[in-house]
Amino acid sequence: MPLLEAVGISKVFGKLTALDNAALTVDEKEFHGLIGPNGSGKSTLMKCLAGAEVPTQGKVSFANTDITTFTPTERARAGMSLKFQITSVLPTLTLYDNILLALQAQSSLLDLVFSRTRGRQHEQVMTMLAQFRLVDRAFDAAAALSHGQQQWLEIAMALAGRPRLLLLDEPTGGMSLEERRVTGELLQPIKQHCSLIIVEHDLDFIRDICDRLTVLDQGRILASGTVAQIQANAHVQEIYLRRA
Structure with a gap:
């Protein structure tokens, strides 16, 4: 049974069909990349x-549960975590407190009221x-980090609750080549306990870390398969790679 399965997903905004009968399957501990030209969906x-958008039609299942109409909060409780492209760390707080807050989001109200979490979660923070190679900056303000380091901090925050599935939307945008290389190294160990869906424009980066790729074009699924299968797909080469 796949960890996540999306079937017949369509999304219409007025006269624009952003997704047209799209489908996606992700297994446990699989890294799955979504690629395609700008505007492909x-x-x-x-x-x-x-859960940031509700499909106009189709079904999304996670861990054998229909979550199509679940809110983002309900999906997080079910074991999903999301990091969008724009960094949303709390810049005036230390790195330590950013991680601590992410962990405390999993705590009971009673524990928070009686301040039982900080000492208990110190080692985990x-x-x-x-x-994520940030321990030397633990008590610096997040605003003092480079762009790449802020992205790493936010990924760490997204993983704080030990989700079963992490969704990353263009995590290497704006990074240097070295920061992109390190990001790939930092993501590899999470495969031991977490699946990954990643949207990324850097084809070299996504090919290096992903087990499977799904290619979208004009809202439709063009192809899905292993990295080798996608690289050898003549239709993908014609429609996507020549535009990239």
Whole structure:
């Protein structure tokens, strides 16, 4: 049984059909990339999976549960986590407190009222910061980080609740080549406990980390398969790679 399955997903905005009968299947501990030209429907599909948009038609199942009409909060409780392209860390707080707040979002109101979480979660905060090579900056304000480091911090925050599925929308946008390389290295270990759906324009980056790719064009699924299968697909080469 797939971890996530989206079937017959269409999304219409007025006279614009952003998605037309799109489908996507993601297994446990699979890294799955969404690629396609600008305007192909990648981000719209991601939003339909995350609950930021409700499909005009179709069904989204997660862990064998129909979540098509679930809110983003309900999806998070079910085990999904999302990081959009725009960084949303709290810039005036330290890195430590950004991670702590992400962890505290999983705590009960009683624990928060009686301040039981900070000491209990200290080790987990430091472990998350170390995992994303930020532990030396733990007590710096998030605003002092480079763009790439802020992206790493936000990914760490998205993983704080140990989701079963992480959705990343263009996480390497604006990064240097070295930051992109490091981002790939930082993401690889999460496969031990988490699946990944990633929208990305950097084809070299996405080919290096993903097990499977789905290609969209004009709101439709053009092809889906392993990286090798997509690279060898003549239709993909003609429609997508020549536009990229």
